[in-house]
Amino acid sequence: MDMISEDKLERMTPMEKVRMILDGVKKGKILVLEKGLTPKEEAKLIEMTMTEITPDDFAGIEIESYPTKSNQKLLDKLFRKPVIRTRLTVIGPANQLKTLRKDKDFISAIVSSR
């Protein structure tokens, strides 16, 4: 299991994050991201994952994250781009990480070895 700090994630470009995640997951690692991915990065990760799926080898990923939060103040909504607050995220191979239960503040998952 690799735990990636918020500071490290902030120094990386979206593509670097996606590449790091996919390389790690394809080696069978479970990655814990202290501050998760933005929605656009999540969409990019899904897209890239699909290009790497191969029968009998890699079936995809399982992601566990809490819903993002955005600024709620009226003035912010009117005059600023929404500030998206990403939250802790766990990513692993689809055949090793399985969600048991999830709600907005709680994630229960089971991790198995290959």
Next chain:
Amino acid sequence: MGLINKVKLNFSSMIKKIFNKRKARIGIYGPPNAGKTTLANRIIRDWTGDAMGAVSSVPHETRRARRREGVTIESNGSKVSLDIVDTPGLATKVDFHEFMSHGLEEDEAKRRAKEATEGIIEAVKWLDDLDGVILVMDSTEDPFTQVNVTVIGNMEARKLPLLIAANKIDLPESSPARIRSAFPQHTLIPISALDGHNIDSLYEEIAQHFG
């Protein structure tokens, strides 16, 4: 974005509202087997008399986005002309063994899996070209899936309108309330795309939200 551009955008949307020029490109999103194509078929049938695509209990039946232009929906005095894009079900994994468990031969299951991955890529790419989304959720299932969280996050980040269609309320185990409590910040309409229950409420919200 500069202040002048913001003023221009607001002015442009005001002009559109004043002159009632309402046209939007709307994507129907959701996980596989949530009922996206069933809903797309119902909308197209109700407002044009036509149909969108085939439905199946085997996941990933829709593996190419289908687009239908100029569907006019009128409800409670509001009228909106939509281009409707029925997208393949979004997922973070595609395992051909799942298709085999539905009775498909291995070769066919692998081909379907390959097409499903391509369809998911297409669905993700469509997110950049839409004016709004109807997110179809299966109200018998846990709403906190990554697909739902990702689609909602992307719409919020883009400040685009989103409606949640809590589908399959014809099934006894459905619970639209569970979805409502999961995503209270968004308008939710419980529907059955299959038998049309409460579909008029969805049309009312579509006309208001996307007009």
